[in-house]
Amino acid sequence: MIPAAFEYARASSVEEASKLLKKFGEDAKVLAGGHSLIPLMRLRLAQPAALIDINGIKELDHIKEDGQKLRVGALTRHVTIHNSAVVKAKLPLLAEIASEVGDNQVRNMGTMGGVIAHADAAGDYPTLALMLDADIVTNQRTIPARDFFKDLFTTALGPDEVVTEVVFPVANGPHKYVKFRRRLFDWAIVGVAAQKMNGGWRIGLTNVGPTPVRANAVEEALQKGAKAEEAAQHASDGLDPAGDLRASPEYKKHLARVLTKRAINQAEGHQ
Amino acid sequence: MAVTQLVGAKIHRREDPRLITGHGHYVDDLTRQGTAYAHFVRSPLAHARIKSIDITDASKSPGVVGVYTARDFKGLLAGTHPAAPAFVAEKKFVPERFPIAEKEVTYQGEIVAAVLAETKSQAADAANLIQVEYQDLPAVMDLEKALQKGSPKSHVDGPDNVCWDFTYTGPEITEAAFKEADVVVKERILQNRLAPVPMEPRGVSADYEGFDKKLTIWMSSQNPHFIRLFVSGAMGLKESQVRVVSPDVGGGFGSKISPYPEDYLVPTLSRIAERPVKWTETRTESIQNATHGRGQFYDCEVAAKKDGTLLGMRVVQYVDVGAYHGTFGAFQPVACLMAGGAYKWKGISARTVGVLTNRVPTDPYRGAGRPEATHLVERMVDLVALELKMDPVAIRRKNFIQPEDFPFTQNFGLVVDSGDYDKALDKALQLIGYDELRKKQAELRKQGRYMGIGFSTWIELCGFGPSAATAPATGGIALVESAQVRVTPTGSVIVYTGTHSHGQGHETTFPQIVADQLGVPYESVELRHGDTAEGTAFGYGTYGSRSLAVGGVAISKAAGKVIDKGKKLAAHMLEAAEEDVVFEHGSFHVKGSPDKSKAFGEVAFASYGMNLPEGMEQGLEAVAYFDPPNLVWPFGTHIAVVEIDAETGAPLLTKYAAVDDCGNIINPMIVDGQIHGGIVQAIAQALYEEVVYDEDSGQLKTGTLIDYSMPTANEIPTILLDKTITPSPTNDLGVKGIGEAGTIAASAAVINAICDALSPLGIKHVDMPASPDKLWKMMKEARN
Numbered sequence A: 001m002i003p004a005a006f007e008y009a010r011a012s013s014v015e016e017a018s019k020l021l022k023k024f025g026e027d028a029k030v031l032a033g034g035h036s037l038i039p040l041m042r043l044r045l046a047q048p049a050a051l052i053d054i055n056g057i058k059e060l061d062h063i064k065e066d067g068q069k070l071r072v073g074a075l076t077r078h079v080t081i082h083n084s085a086v087v088k089a090k091l092p093l094l095a096e097i098a099s100e101v102g103d104n105q106v107r108n109m110g111t112m113g114g115v116i117a118h119a120d121a122a123g124d125y126p127t128l129a130l131m132l133d134a135d136i137v138t139n140q141r142t143i144p145a146r147d148f149f150k151d152l153f154t155t156a157l158g159p160d161e162v163v164t165e166v167v168f169p170v171a172n173g174p175h176k177y178v179k180f181r182r183r184l185f186d187w188a189i190v191g192v193a194a195q196k197m198n199g200g201w202r203i204g205l206t207n208v209g210p211t212p213v214r215a216n217a218v219e220e221a222l223q224k225g226a227k228a229e230e231a232a233q234h235a236s237d238g239l240d241p242a243g244d245l246r247a248s249p250e251y252k253k254h255l256a257r258v259l260t261k262r263a264i265n266q267a268e269g270h271q
Numbered sequence B: 001m002a003v004t005q006l007v008g009a010k011i012h013r014r015e016d017p018r019l020i021t022g023h024g025h026y027v028d029d030l031t032r033q034g035t036a037y038a039h040f041v042r043s044p045l046a047h048a049r050i051k052s053i054d055i056t057d058a059s060k061s062p063g064v065v066g067v068y069t070a071r072d073f074k075g076l077l078a079g080t081h082p083a084a085p086a087f088v089a090e091k092k093f094v095p096e097r098f099p100i101a102e103k104e105v106t107y108q109g110e111i112v113a114a115v116l117a118e119t120k121s122q123a124a125d126a127a128n129l130i131q132v133e134y135q136d137l138p139a140v141m142d143l144e145k146a147l148q149k150g151s152p153k154s155h156v157d158g159p160d161n162v163c164w165d166f167t168y169t170g171p172e173i174t175e176a177a178f179k180e181a182d183v184v185v186k187e188r189i190l191q192n193r194l195a196p197v198p199m200e201p202r203g204v205s206a207d208y209e210g211f212d213k214k215l216t217i218w219m220s221s222q223n224p225h226f227i228r229l230f231v232s233g234a235m236g237l238k239e240s241q242v243r244v245v246s247p248d249v250g251g252g253f254g255s256k257i258s259p260y261p262e263d264y265l266v267p268t269l270s271r272i273a274e275r276p277v278k279w280t281e282t283r284t285e286s287i288q289n290a291t292h293g294r295g296q297f298y299d300c301e302v303a304a305k306k307d308g309t310l311l312g313m314r315v316v317q318y319v320d321v322g323a324y325h326g327t328f329g330a331f332q333p334v335a336c337l338m339a340g341g342a343y344k345w346k347g348i349s350a351r352t353v354g355v356l357t358n359r360v361p362t363d364p365y366r367g368a369g370r371p372e373a374t375h376l377v378e379r380m381v382d383l384v385a386l387e388l389k390m391d392p393v394a395i396r397r398k399n400f401i402q403p404e405d406f407p408f409t410q411n412f413g414l415v416v417d418s419g420d421y422d423k424a425l426d427k428a429l430q431l432i433g434y435d436e437l438r439k440k441q442a443e444l445r446k447q448g449r450y451m452g453i454g455f456s457t458w459i460e461l462c463g464f465g466p467s468a469a470t471a472p473a474t475g476g477i478a479l480v481e482s483a484q485v486r487v488t489p490t491g492s493v494i495v496y497t498g499t500h501s502h503g504q505g506h507e508t509t510f511p512q513i514v515a516d517q518l519g520v521p522y523e524s525v526e527l528r529h530g531d532t533a534e535g536t537a538f539g540y541g542t543y544g545s546r547s548l549a550v551g552g553v554a555i556s557k558a559a560g561k562v563i564d565k566g567k568k569l570a571a572h573m574l575e576a577a578e579e580d581v582v583f584e585h586g587s588f589h590v591k592g593s594p595d596k597s598k599a600f601g602e603v604a605f606a607s608y609g610m611n612l613p614e615g616m617e618q619g620l621e622a623v624a625y626f627d628p629p630n631l632v633w634p635f636g637t638h639i640a641v642v643e644i645d646a647e648t649g650a651p652l653l654t655k656y657a658a659v660d661d662c663g664n665i666i667n668p669m670i671v672d673g674q675i676h677g678g679i680v681q682a683i684a685q686a687l688y689e690e691v692v693y694d695e696d697s698g699q700l701k702t703g704t705l706i707d708y709s710m711p712t713a714n715e716i717p718t719i720l721l722d723k724t725i726t727p728s729p730t731n732d733l734g735v736k737g738i739g740e741a742g743t744i745a746a747s748a749a750v751i752n753a754i755c756d757a758l759s760p761l762g763i764k765h766v767d768m769p770a771s772p773d774k775l776w777k778m779m780k781e782a783r784n
């Protein structure tokens, strides 16, 4: 529970952060909310040679409406997203998800960019980003979410790349995130997000594989007029989730189906 | 005359403002000048031979004071880890245990080396550079396999894995009962291994002063005097040369009773390095190394008549002892002696088998043996009721020990002091609205929903304990309790107790008792505990819900002695005969003439003066020991209501009611708090918590609080509380313990509710923790 020694530098701009990352090389890590990185360091599962603290970069902490887009800065905390009137109006599903990330401490510190860059299989925002075709903007380029999440804890980010923004489409139709967990502050055992937009449904699954999953088969079935119950049977198509202490692979697949049905039904205002 | 009665009043806990604003003093808050920090290197393997330890790089690491292995401690520490007889007088094999492994490691986390450095981080860094070469040995994990002939052994040099195999009463004692039976039900009941997770992990800080040969240890302990006894012995010091201070302690739950390797190693490191040494456990170390609770299974058989009359029970308990015998590890078999619960039986046969494995040792954990007993008897009674299609309430009422039966000698010769079990049950039924709930259940069942109501009509024995019973169990020291009451010249009162408060609120309740008894303001009474340099020669600590029922009574006795002396002195001052002086509401007066009086404070002041009766010494203080004539026997009824999600299997606890009887109550708010905490801890066992090791490698899989699912307030429904009061005839205060009651009662209520909910599927028994995936799987299989 005592991290190994590391260098520490505080960046005041994205350029400076990028320079510092270059300077310290491969083993440098960006420090945002620290709620994923610090626990790993304390257990010595991560031993970065340097931490580049981006908490002083004010321009990364923003929520902006931009036509049919909603731009969320990488340093925006879960609590800010949850409380934002703009998010509630333009992408209420994001506000709902933010309100269910971890506990108060986690929500006060954890950031949008941190969740996206960390790419934990149980992270909640990646599911939303993937299913809504969001863009991940970095100091170097814009990466579509579908190309961003490569594997467990693995993204398309280069070593000196800093996430600056996540750009979501505006969507404020029927929506629901059903997050199945034992304790209120737990990560999802399985999570399912449903969003109606442009006349169709977008369905995303959390923690049923190494990366977030878009439930294409469910979306197609719904498109063809299937009822939630029938369509949801396809939620586990092609899934091969890893079992863990909380759930066997079979149980996760079962939950994917049940929760998909519930997410759609609840989005439509049924129980 | 209106007198403020403190006993029975809801007074806010005195210690809370300090503790909840961060002004407490825990071991880690205290740092001596010149402290070096210890870091322990622990075995990553469950079972292995140590081939070599290379400390070269570590010794050269910045800030390192020294790196030490078993060899360095050999001449400085003697003896083996103490293993009390407890409830198993004869053991088969108790492995020798030195605080640091030399040749063989037998659980993941066992210490193999120690580093001392100028800072914590330097110590941790250097520890990472120590190279230990291990030769892997097979890990013994499964109890049944461990008992088979030819099983790998948890200690390579041991005869086998049997730590104990002890029969209290053989099957012949139940033969008649089983012959007479109309029904016999059988079940195997698991008790999941639990990590105690106190909010404050352990910590040891030691300063050995070589010139004076004096050792002071600050540590997070439930019983500092026992630690002084053990550590002084191992280090070759006199008890009088060692002082153990346990300042504020952030919870123990049993895990801070027994001595630990670090309790010996840190003081010895201070002796070697000739400077203060400090070690603070991390959360992962705590989950990995603090003694675990439960970790047992039971094979149980119950015989009953068609009308629900319980006849006989056969119990075999299998205890996962862990890699070493926990100091009080053989306390858990008390579950066998308590297996009969609140009911009358013709016969109970009981046997306990302690099995050595390659896991961390088990030791008492809140309730220790009594939650297991309640869980098994309450489950078995429900299984009989199910078999006979009887209401769980009816079968309980039919078999309860009745009020007129007390004192009641139960099957193992223990004498249950008092009780009125129907009364608590009646109240609980009302509190939860039982009849309505059954109606609702019938409706929900029609809709395909799974709602269940579960009972636990629990009893407990606690308040350890009478010398006749406890001296043989500890190996000589009777678990009585001591107290000292000292009155200063200005009439303020200092009370020393040998019990130890680590969440129980003694700083509030004990002064309540003394203030009432001496008639002095509550504010002028101060409680001291947790320092072997203060108070009486020996204190026995806090566990087994003994603090009030034994320690509180000792305090009251000491206060009584102070009054006795005060009376003599007041009689002298009032020029009256001692027999004519009465003490009431804080003043001494002559019988029949209340105006001829001396206030307690006046007498206190006079006691330090020169005008004393012939032969009386100065001062107003007294020491008392209380050796209770019996244990005390709290009881009650808990009722849980659950609904299980038909699709996901997720259990939701929707309602919980508890009616408990702990005899007379000193502070109802503290009693409620103890019950709340206890219940939550058992709900945690029933639904959430389990220490999981890899069954092949013996690797701990639940080493953080993300994986070890301790619930929080969010997961707990409102708990409805009520009480009955049946004073204990065992002590003058009429009190019984309440520290463990909630934990003893609640797991059975929750699991019984789950089994009731799932009974339409034909599911009869569910083991703990009843997690959604487990329930879903059972439901799926039952439906197929």
Ligand SMILES: Cc1cc2nc3c(=O)[nH]c(=O)nc-3n(C[C@H](O)[C@H](O)[C@H](O)COP(=O)(O)OP(=O)(O)OC[C@H]3O[C@@H](n4cnc5c(N)ncnc54)[C@H](O)[C@@H]3O)c2cc1C
Pocket: A029, A030, A031, A032, A033, A034, A035, A036, A037, A038, A054, A074, A075, A100, A101, A102, A103, A106, A109, A110, A111, A112, A113, A114, A115, A117, A118, A120, A122, A123, A124, A125, A157, A161, A162, A163, A164, A185, A186, A187, A188
């Ligand atoms: C008890 C607990 C429960 C939690 N529950 C949930 C949950 O239910 N759902 C959920 O989604 N999360 C959960 N989290 C995680 C939480 O949301 C974290 O805060 C988040 O995963 C990481 O965000 P952070 O800002 O703390 O990032 P950090 O911990 O600071 O960083 C995480 C990683 O991302 C990198 N990084 C951070 N920001 C950037 C950036 N702008 N550009 C490039 N790389 C970057 C870091 O270098 C590091 O590798 C939980 C955490 C805890 C402690």
